[in-house]
Every structure is written in structure tokens, then in C-alpha cells.
Amino acid sequence: MQRELITFEVAGQVFGLDIMAIREIRAWTPTTRLPHVPPYVAGVVNLRGTVLPVVDLAARLGWEATVPTPRHAIIVTQLAGKSCGLIVDAVSDIVTIDGDTLQQPPATTTDPIVNFLEGLAAIDERMVMVLNLAALAEDHQAGEAA
Template identity: 55%
Template sequence: MSRQLITFQLGDQYLGVDIMAIREIRAWSPATPLPNVPSHVRGVVNLRGVVLPVLDLRHRLGWGMTDPTARHVIIVVRIGEQLQGIIVDAVNDIVTVQTEDMQPLPDMGDTAAQQFLDGLATIDQRLILVLALERLVERAAMADAA
């Protein structure tokens, strides 16, 4: 069995998300900040009348803050019942990964990698970190938003 992923970059890192979770890919537009939200939530944007939370994926993964420019992209994904935007540096490609080519994460204790990743895949000699989207959003935040 195979799985299709959209791959994208955060700096030199290549990540992927299941293509079925993607709703759209849009150019960067500044987010309106909200008070008292987690530091990885950059704010909200208006997507054709829908208020969309925008997450700084780099910050959420513990790799520092994103300083968005016109070159950045917002990938709109469905996490649970809510649409969310995630800021990435660039979108690369659609790839097909065979289930047997997915590798589990090595056991490194309770790390952010274990928390936010589904596994690893090697595509064209490049290691792709496969995101577990549902784990990017805190459970309390998901319950409040619903």
C-alpha cells in the first residue's frame, strides 16, 4: 500500500504531510496576532470568510522562530474538524511512499520528534520527516476551537 505526501522545507529540513489533509497552498499573508495564545500560534488570517489559525511550524518543532517574508507559504491543512495554516519556507513536490519504505523513528526518549512525527521516509536520497498533524495542536486548544 502507498501513501502520497506533499513535501516542503523548513530551512534545510524536508518534511511531508499526507496529501489528503491538504486543503490549499497559499502565498504568505501577515497574520493578525491574538492575545494569550501559545507562542507557536502566529495569529489568524481570513481565508474567504473563514478565520484560520496560523501555526509557526518551525517554532512548534523547536527549531526557532520563522521570520516570514513574501517567499514563505501557508499550507492550509485539516486537523481534526478545523482548518489550520502552517508556515513553511517552500513547497517542493508530491511523492508516493510505499508503506514498507516508511521507517519508524529511532527511540530517543520522549522528544519533540516522537511527539510530532509519524515516521521517516527516504525519497531520492533525501530523508523526509513525516508529520503527524493531529499532534501539532494542543488538545485544550482543539477543544476550545471546536
């Protein structure tokens, strides 16, 4: 079964999300910080009159927090049934993969990021990590922050 993915970069790595899970891609907008939220929640932004929680995807994956600039983007998607923005370094392109070619990360990988992956896809000589939004939403309080 063919799948279309939006590819993007976070901390120098290439990721993909199923295109059907993405509501929109927005230019960077500064966030308003909220008290008592997990460290990976960058804050909230106004999305056409709705308060949208924004997650720093790099921090959520256990990497160093993003220092956003106007070159960053926010991918608006659904997490735990609620709209949520994900801060990414740059959005690349739309690619089509055969769902059967998605491979599991090697057993030698102990990085906790593998818990957030649906699998790996080799696309044009680069490895794309396909994110599992349901796993990102587990233990996720950003939707309640809004």
C-alpha cells in the first residue's frame, strides 16, 4: 500500500509524517510559555482564534531543545485527538513510499527515540524516520495545557 509522507528536519535528522495526519504547515510564530507544563511544550500560539499548544519536537524526542528562528516551521497535526503544533527546523517535501518497505529500527538501538518511530524508510539515499503520532501523544500533556 502506497503512503504519502511529508518529510522535515529536526536536529539535523530527516523525519516523515503521514500526510493525512497533517492539518497545515505554518511559518514560525513565537509562543507564549505556560507554567507547569512538560519541558518539551514550547507554549501556545493563536490559530485563528483557537489556542494551539506547540511541542518542541527535538525536546520531545529527548534531544537538545530548539532555539527557534523565523526559519523554523510549525506542523499542525492531531495528538491525542486534539490539534497540536510541532516545531521543526524545515519542511522538505512530499514523498511516496510503499508501506511494506517500512523497516523497524535495528535491535542494537537503545535510544528512546525508537519508541516514537513507526519505522525507517530509505528514500533517495537518505534514511527517513517515520514518526508514530500515537506514541508521541502518550504521556503527553500539551493538549491539556491549552
